[in-house]
Amino acid sequence: MNTIRQQRQAFDEHEAHADLGYQYDPHELIRDDMQDSEPEPELIEGLPAPDALTPADRYLELFEHVQMARIFEDSKTFPDCAPKYDPLDILMRYRRRKRSADFDLGQFVHEHFYLPVVNESFYVSDPDKTITEHIDDLWPVLTKMPQQHLPHSSLLPLPKPYVVPGGRFGETYYWDSYFSMLGLADAGRDDLLRHMADNFAWLIDNYGHVPNGNRTYYLSRSQPPVFALMVELFEEDGIRGAKRYLDQLMKEYQFWMDGAGELMPHQAYRHVVRMPDGSLLNRYWDDRDTPRDESWMEDVETASKSSRPANEVYRDLRAGAASGWDYSSRWLRDPQRLASIRTTQFIPVDLNAFLYKLELMISTLSHAKGEELTALAWQKKADARQQAINRYLWDDTAGVYRDYNWRDERFGAFTAAAVVPLFLGLASAEQAHLQAIALRQLLLTQGGLFTSMVDSGEQWDKPNGWAPLQWMAVVGLNHYGEETLAKEIALNWLTTVKNFYKIHHKLVEKYDISGDRARPGGGGEYPLQDGFGWTNGVTRRLLTMYGHLLVD
Numbered sequence: 001m002n003t004i005r006q007q008r009q010a011f012d013e014h015e016a017h018a019d020l021g022y023q024y025d026p027h028e029l030i031r032d033d034m035q036d037s038e039p040e041p042e043l044i045e046g047l048p049a050p051d052a053l054t055p056a057d058r059y060l061e062l063f064e065h066v067q068m069a070r071i072f073e074d075s076k077t078f079p080d081c082a083p084k085y086d087p088l089d090i091l092m093r094y095r096r097r098k099r100s101a102d103f104d105l106g107q108f109v110h111e112h113f114y115l116p117v118v119n120e121s122f123y124v125s126d127p128d129k130t131i132t133e134h135i136d137d138l139w140p141v142l143t144k145m146p147q148q149h150l151p152h153s154s155l156l157p158l159p160k161p162y163v164v165p166g167g168r169f170g171e172t173y174y175w176d177s178y179f180s181m182l183g184l185a186d187a188g189r190d191d192l193l194r195h196m197a198d199n200f201a202w203l204i205d206n207y208g209h210v211p212n213g214n215r216t217y218y219l220s221r222s223q224p225p226v227f228a229l230m231v232e233l234f235e236e237d238g239i240r241g242a243k244r245y246l247d248q249l250m251k252e253y254q255f256w257m258d259g260a261g262e263l264m265p266h267q268a269y270r271h272v273v274r275m276p277d278g279s280l281l282n283r284y285w286d287d288r289d290t291p292r293d294e295s296w297m298e299d300v301e302t303a304s305k306s307s308r309p310a311n312e313v314y315r316d317l318r319a320g321a322a323s324g325w326d327y328s329s330r331w332l333r334d335p336q337r338l339a340s341i342r343t344t345q346f347i348p349v350d351l352n353a354f355l356y357k358l359e360l361m362i363s364t365l366s367h368a369k370g371e372e373l374t375a376l377a378w379q380k381k382a383d384a385r386q387q388a389i390n391r392y393l394w395d396d397t398a399g400v401y402r403d404y405n406w407r408d409e410r411f412g413a414f415t416a417a418a419v420v421p422l423f424l425g426l427a428s429a430e431q432a433h434l435q436a437i438a439l440r441q442l443l444l445t446q447g448g449l450f451t452s453m454v455d456s457g458e459q460w461d462k463p464n465g466w467a468p469l470q471w472m473a474v475v476g477l478n479h480y481g482e483e484t485l486a487k488e489i490a491l492n493w494l495t496t497v498k499n500f501y502k503i504h505h506k507l508v509e510k511y512d513i514s515g516d517r518a519r520p521g522g523g524g525e526y527p528l529q530d531g532f533g534w535t536n537g538v539t540r541r542l543l544t545m546y547g548h549l550l551v552d
Contacts, residue, residue, distance in 0.1 A: 054217040055079040055154055056293045058087040062094045067296035071106050076168055078109070079217055079293040080116035082150035114150065116170065125505040131498060132543055135507070135536045136187055142166055142180075142533060143192065154293075156214040159202055160195035165509070166531020171213045172199065174223035175324050176534050178230050179468045183537030185233045186544050197230050197245065204248040209255035212322060217293035221286035221322040225354045227252055228361035246365045253358055256282055266406075273347060273406050279388035281347045282355055283406075286318030295321075305339035319343035323351070327524075328452060328460035330403060330415055335456040345407040349393045350420040356385045357424045386426050399434030401427075415452040416443055416469040422476025432480035439473065440485055447513025448493035449473050459524030463514035465493065466521075467538035474542065490546045497539050498550065507535045 055078065056063045066078050083090055090112045097103055125134060142163050149157040155171060162172040163180050177196055184192050203210050210227060212218035228249055234241025257280070259269035265276050271285045289311040291299035299317050303310040320326045320343040329335035331343040363378035392404045395411055401421050403412035418435060421427045427435065443450040448465040455462045470493040477486035496511050499518035509529040510521030 054219075054293045055081075056217070056290065056296070058152065059091055059094075062091055063293075064296070065098075065105060066109060068300070069105055070297065071109055074168060075297050076294040077116060078113075079154050079215070080170070081109070081113035082116075082153035082155075084112055084114060087152050127505045131501050131507075132540055132547075134501070134505075135183060135540045138166075138531070138536060139163065139184065139187065139189065139192070142531060142536075144170070144172070154216045156203075156211070156216060156219075158199045158214055160199050161192065162196050162199050162214075163192060163533055164531075165529065165533035167509070167529030169213075169529065169531075171215055172196070173213045173533075174200070174210045175226050175468070178226040179471060179534035180537040181230060181233055182471065183540035186537075186541045190234070193233055197227075197234070200227055200230065201245055201248040204251050209252060215294075220288040221284075221318060222255070223322060223324050224351060225252060225256060225358055228354075228358045232361075242361070243365050243368055246362065246369070249358060249362050249365070253355075253362065256355060256358075268344075268406070275347075275388060275392060275406065277388075277391070279384060279391070281385070281388050281392065281404075281406075282351050283345075283347055284319040284322040284343055284351060286315060286322055288318060289315040292318060292321065302338050302341075305337070313339065313341065316341040316343045323348065325417070325460040327458040328415070329454040329456040329458060330412060330417065330452065330460070332456070332458075335454045335461075338458070342405075342407075345405050346412055347392060347404040347406050348417065349389070349401045349403055350417040352385060352389050352393065353420040353424045353426060356382055356389070356426050359385060389421065389426065394431065398438070399431075400438045401431075401435065413452065413454065414438065414442065416449055416473065419449075419469065419473040419476050422479060423472035424476075425479055427480070429480060432476075432482065436477055436480075436482040436485050439477075439489075444485075444489065444492075445513050446492055446516060447496040447511065449489050450513065457523050459510060459521065461523065463512045464510045464521040464523065465496065465513035466510050467493075467535040471538040471541070474545075487546060487549070490542050491549060494539065494542055494546060494550055497535070506530050507539065508532055509535065 063078070066072075067075060072078055093112070094108065097108065098105075126137075129137070142165070143161050144164055145161050146157065146159060149155065158172070163177065163184070164170055164172055165176050165180075177200070181193055181196060200210050203214070204227070207219060209222050210225070212221050212223050227245070231242035231245045231249070256271050258271070260272040260274070260280050263269055263272060263274035263280075265274050265278055267274050268283065270287070271282050273281050273283055275281055291303075291314055295317075299314055302317060303313040306313050316331070320328075320331050320341060323331070323343065325331070327338060327341070330348075331341050331346060332338065333340040333342055359378050359382035363375045363382060366378060367375035393401055395402050398414070400414050401418035402414055403417070404410075405412055419439070422432050422435060439449065442453055445465075448470050450462045451464050451466060451469060452461045460466070470489060474486045474490045477483070477489070492513075496513055496518055497507060500511065500520070501507060503518060507530075508520055509532040512519040512521050
């Protein structure tokens with residue numbers, strides 16, 4: 001893997017963007033992937049942890065052969081397989097046996113690997129139960145217990161029980177878990193709350209950050225940093241139970257800010273970008289620039305449709321996965337073409353709001369421990385970030401928060417990510433009011449809040465609605481006295497989930513909220529998943545708040 005690479009792309013200086021979306025010049029799209037003749041260097045050094053051997057690292061051409069041959073329908077299946085023998089022995093056997101005329105790759109894989117156990121159970125939904133009862137019945141089904149670890153498996157063993165999303169996702173995921181924990185808190189499952197927070201603290205202590213999920217192939221990236229929000233769930237004041245995690249919160253911050261001190265204006269290193277005025281903001285990033293183990297074939301196919309170097313496309317695909325919004329028109333130059341992805345060129349409004357919260361939490365906990373100078377220093381960091389967010393991520397003309405393309409020096413499109421500054425309390429009252437107007441006019445439907453204004457075919461776009469975005473919108477709007485809109489979003493969402501449950505007796509990962517019927521969400525790299533952790537958590541919490549207002 002190369003560690004320093006010239007990565008500046010040539011953009012049209014006159015690319016137009018209208019109001020809250022984009023206008024695309026077809027001639028520009030032809031030039032989209034061409035490079036400058038004299039690109040400026042970007043500092044992107046950063047290596048994965050030394051023990052972060054992924055299945056692709058271990059099995060080399062065998063891994064590529066299995067993925068390219070589509071031995072399994074789902075690209076995630078093979079990376080989740082555990083070897084029956086030493087990986088080096090398996091690779092040597094493969095190299096010898098593949099020369100045989102009768103070699104059968106599928107048979108070889110089944111002889112040498114244990115297939116992953118899909119999250120199946122004997123649970124059968126009882127249609128006579130309420131949604132809340134259904135959700136509470138599912139917590140044990142979705143809870144994984146610590147167990148003996150199969151040698152050389154991609155699964156990272158965790159010391160305590162944890163909740164998984166469900167379906168193909170048999171491991172814990174970082175930002176998903178916070179929204180699942182909301183439901184656990186509402187159900188009084190303080191035991192699981194503490195176990196999950198302890199697991200994430202353990203990951204930070206052992207790997208320096210919380211990986212995307214507890215798999216080796218996720219170690220090179222994280223997800224939206226919500227650990228600060230998790231530790232608030234223990235106590236009503238958000239402090240007493242959280243103090244024990246202060247060291248881990250600081251370590252996580254160091255991961256996101258690594259290299260910041262060496263940057264000059266207009267330079268980036270890993271997750272950090274030094275803006276023209278000298279302020280620091282963050283972007284999503286992955287330390288690897290190869291196809292994702294769990295989506296190998298999909299990434300290879302996407303990169304083949306771009307004239308950019310494949311490793312640059314892979315990096316942006318991985319960074320898009322780190323965002324949790326995989327994938328969305330937020331990251332695309334052409335909303336209909338995933339190969340135009342440019343995730344690392346965007347300063348995301350949600351990421352920087354989460355890091356503002358992290359800085360504030362460290363300040364608050366330091367104050368609680370009597371470390372006043374430390375608390376003041378972290379408060380200043382939060383204040384500086386808030387000022388930078390207002391300068392670069394607040395569109396004063398449109399009255400909304402938007403991502404910012406730091407390479408092109410222009411705003412990105414308006415999406416539901418704009419609710420996160422309200423959710424975390426960094427907006428002014430006027431900004432919150434203007435944001436509420438835009439949400440009502442542009443994203444509100446009778447099924448909830450659209451993810452974006454663009455129907456791109458990607459799952460984090462219109463017409464889909466996602467539970468975490470509904471929750472952050474509702475809480476954020478209530479923070480600023482916009483209770484009417486908050487209630488409308490909550491009730492519209494709960495009606496969507498309720499109507500779908502009446503028909504299908506289950507909750508799912510995402511919903512199509514464009515019409516007046518309960519429909520499953522679409523798009524993305526994999527089929528719609530049942531379960532589903534964060535839908536369960538958010539729905540349970542919103543039912544407690546607004547369920548009495550639902551119309552049967």
